[in-house]
Amino acid sequence: MDRFAWTSGLLELGETLVVQQRGVRLYDGEEKVKFDSGVLLLSTHRLIWRDQKNHECCIAVPLSQIVFIEEQAAGIGKSAKIVVHLHPASSNKEPGPFQSSKYSYIKLSFKEHGQIEFYRRLSEEMTQRRWENMPAAQTIQVNKNSQAGRIRAVGIVGIERKLEEKRKETDRNISEAFEDLSKLMEKAKEMVELSKSIANKIKEKQGDITEDETIRFKSYLLSMGIANPVTRETYGSGTQYHLQLAKQLAVILQTPLEERGGIMSLTEVYCLVNRARGLELLSPEDLVNACKMLESLKLPLRLRIFDSGVMVIELQSHNEEEMVASALETVSEKGSLTADEFAKLVGMSVLLAKERLLLAEKMGHLCRDDSVEGLRFYPNLFLTQS
Amino acid sequence: LLQAKYKERGTVLAEDQLAQMSKQLDMFKTNLEEFASKHKQEIRKNPEFRVQFQDMCATIGVDPLASGKGFWSEMLGVGDFYYELGVQIVEVCLALKHRNGGLITLEELHQQVLKGRGKFAQDVSQDDLLRAIKKLKVLGSGFGIIPVGGTYLIQSVPAELNMDHTVVLQLAEKKGYVTVSEIKASLKWEAERAKQVLEHLLKEGMAWLDTQAAGEPQYWLPALFTELYSQEITPEEAKEAIP
Numbered sequence: 341m342d343r344f345a346w347t348s349g350l351l352e353l354g355e356t357l358v359v360q361q362r363g364v365r366l367y368d369g370e371e372k373v374k375f376d377s378g379v380l381l382l383s384t385h386r387l388i389w390r391d392q393k394n395h396e397c398c399i400a401v402p403l404s405q406i407v408f409i410e411e412q413a414a415g416i417g418k419s420a421k422i423v424v425h426l427h428p429a430s431s432n433k434e435p436g437p438f439q440s441s442k443y444s445y446i447k448l449s450f451k452e453h454g455q456i457e458f459y460r461r462l463s464e465e466m467t468q469r470r471w472e473n474m475p476a477a478q479t480i481q482v483n484k485n486s487q488a489g490r491i492r493a494v495g496i497v498g499i500e501r502k503l504e505e506k507r508k509e510t511d512r513n514i515s516e517a518f519e520d521l522s523k524l525m526e527k528a529k530e531m532v533e534l535s536k537s538i539a540n541k542i543k544e545k546q547g548d549i550t551e552d553e554t555i556r557f558k559s560y561l562l563s564m565g566i567a568n569p570v571t572r573e574t575y576g577s578g579t580q581y582h583l584q585l586a587k588q589l590a591v592i593l594q595t596p597l598e599e600r601g602g603i604m605s606l607t608e609v610y611c612l613v614n615r616a617r618g619l620e621l622l623s624p625e626d627l628v629n630a631c632k633m634l635e636s637l638k639l640p641l642r643l644r645i646f647d648s649g650v651m652v653i654e655l656q657s658h659n660e661e662e663m664v665a666s667a668l669e670t671v672s673e674k675g676s677l678t679a680d681e682f683a684k685l686v687g688m689s690v691l692l693a694k695e696r697l698l699l700a701e702k703m704g705h706l707c708r709d710d711s712v713e714g715l716r717f718y719p720n721l722f723l724t725q726s
Numbered sequence: 727l728l729q730a731k732y733k734e735r736g737t738v739l740a741e742d743q744l745a746q747m748s749k750q751l752d753m754f755k756t757n758l759e760e761f762a763s764k765h766k767q768e769i770r771k772n773p774e775f776r777v778q779f780q781d782m783c784a785t786i787g788v789d790p791l792a793s794g795k796g797f798w799s800e801m802l803g804v805g806d807f808y809y810e811l812g813v814q815i816v817e818v819c820l821a822l823k824h825r826n827g828g829l830i831t832l833e834e835l836h837q838q839v840l841k842g843r844g845k846f847a848q849d850v851s852q853d854d855l856l857r858a859i860k861k862l863k864v865l866g867s868g869f870g871i872i873p874v875g876g877t878y879l880i881q882s883v884p885a886e887l888n889m890d891h892t893v894v895l896q897l898a899e900k901k902g903y904v905t906v907s908e909i910k911a912s913l914k915w916e917a918e919r920a921k922q923v924l925e926h927l928l929k930e931g932m933a934w935l936d937t938q939a940a941g942e943p944q945y946w947l948p949a950l951f952t953e954l955y956s957q958e959i960t961p962e963e964a965k966e967a968i969p
Contacts, residue, residue, distance in 0.1 A: 457875050534747050538747060564754070581795050606867065623794045625793060
């Protein structure tokens with residue numbers, strides 16, 4: 341374990357993440373060390389281990405230090421492991437958690453599995469040796485090929501220094517950003533606590549709090565992104581914003597709906613609306629909350645949720661049950677149809693075509709033939725010809 | 727009378743707190759604006775920073791992506807970034823659904839999304855994709871995330887996939903296909919249970935059956951094709967390949 345060095349855990353220029361795995365414990369040879377629960381990251385250049393509880397605790401060893409690796413199968417009460425044999429630490433290694441070690445190998449213990457995949461990727465990286473082609477802006481790690489390494493350092497040391505400075509500056513910016521972010525989060529946390537306290541008060545005195553105050557409170561929650569603890573209102577977790585949005589949607593979606601036979605899936609609506617807006621996009625939740633209000637606002641559209649969980653927007657004038665009648669005609673003409681075939685014929689999305697056929701089946705007009713070749717619908721002759 | 731007085735008191739306390747919250751909200755907005763003016767770029771350009779940001783929000787119980795009208799979204803621009811990504815994800819999944827039945831690896835989705843975004847767009851990480859997909863779930867069109875091997879399969883159709891289906895998908899991930907014997911050996915299932923699961927995947931178009939394989943039939947996952955075996959060819963290249 342003395343080959344490891346402390347690191348920020350941020351990837352260098354030219355270094356790419358290959359795979360990562362949670363729940364990994366480290367061993368110095370046969371002995372457990374205090375690094376017992378972390379995320380193990382494999383990059384093109386290094387093996388990095390970061391403590392899951394304390395993100396600041398992060399160590400790494402260059403892949404060039406690895407001699408070979410072997411798998412150690414899991415046993416009863418023992419997790420599967422990868423044994424990593426290492427070259428001796430170089431003299432100019434950065435400081436790390438261990439000054440010395442009596443072992444020349446470490447073990448990676450995969451408490452949450454993932455060992456097979458990790459071994460595969462690590463073997464690949466060992467074969468490809470990509471770190472040799474893309475020197476990351478770290479101090480040169482001198483491995484067994486120390487002569488060649490030293491010669492390389494002399495040649496490009498100027499560039500290395502510039503990259504090092506840039507990296508330090510980026511690191512500084514990022515640490516400043518993290519610090520500022522932490523302070524900001526502290527304040528946000530206070531807001532969350534306050535909102536919980538208010539929510540409790542509201543719950544205790546249902547009916548004594550004014551409509552106005554509830555509306556205000558909900559809009560505060562919306563601004564902060566705090567989940568609404570006070571549920572069971574008329575408009576779900578909607579706010580004034582969603583009310584306005586619902587009215588806007590009724591206008592925007594009128595024509596598109598007419599062009600698409602009066603019905604669109606909510607996902608289609610999401611894409612359509614956001615593509616049109618370009619900026620200040622709607623979140624999926626915004627859309628759902630607004631659509632939930634459509635009916636109660638007596639707007640010409642409504643939200644409908646099928647048994648499968650699929651959500652659609654329909655024109656009020658659209659009657660899916662009537663469409664089922666025409667679907668039955670289409671299926672009868674062709675003898676039988678799958679959702680794909682029906683969708684192509686009618687010019688609908690497969691998602692909605694399937695829902696219509698399922699509805700027709702639910703209403704007793706169609707029968708299904710469920711086989712490995714797919715789901716096929718036939719007119720229900722049991723009903724019509726008995 | 728006493729009760730009424732207490733009730734009134736209660737109302738006043740809640741009002742007080744609301745007023746307090748309103749004030750704190752304004753202050754917070756200012757703090758956030760300051761943070762944004764200094765570090766907005768960091769969030770835009772640095773996927774790792776985004777992860778940290780999201781983790782911190784989750785820890786304190788805040789969802790910066792809940793609404794486009796939220797402060798986080800408006801001032802840091804995180805909202806637009808993820809919501810637009812959501813649109814791109816939906817479009818890629820729709821385009822490839824006929825081929826893979828609505829299952830795609832996170833890697834392939836990542837590649838396709840990056841391709842669609844073009845050279846000059848912001849960098850997008852796999853973590854970003856996962857967060858955008860989690861948000862898309864509420865739209866009800868069946869988006870789901872299935873862990874397999876060291877990565878994830880993304881589901882984009884409302885097909886029902888229970889634990890049995892998921893574990894078979896995970897088994898198939900290594901080679902891109904799986905057989906009934908492999909399932910029986912690895913999972914210790916009866917042949918009937920294995921066959922049921924495989925048939926369901928076939929029906930949904932997520933698995934293809936190869937009856938000409940040596941030994942027993944192989945069930946392949948087209949979602950894994952590009953990753954493991956084939957090269958992506960354009961329609962033009964395909965035309966040229968045919969004599």
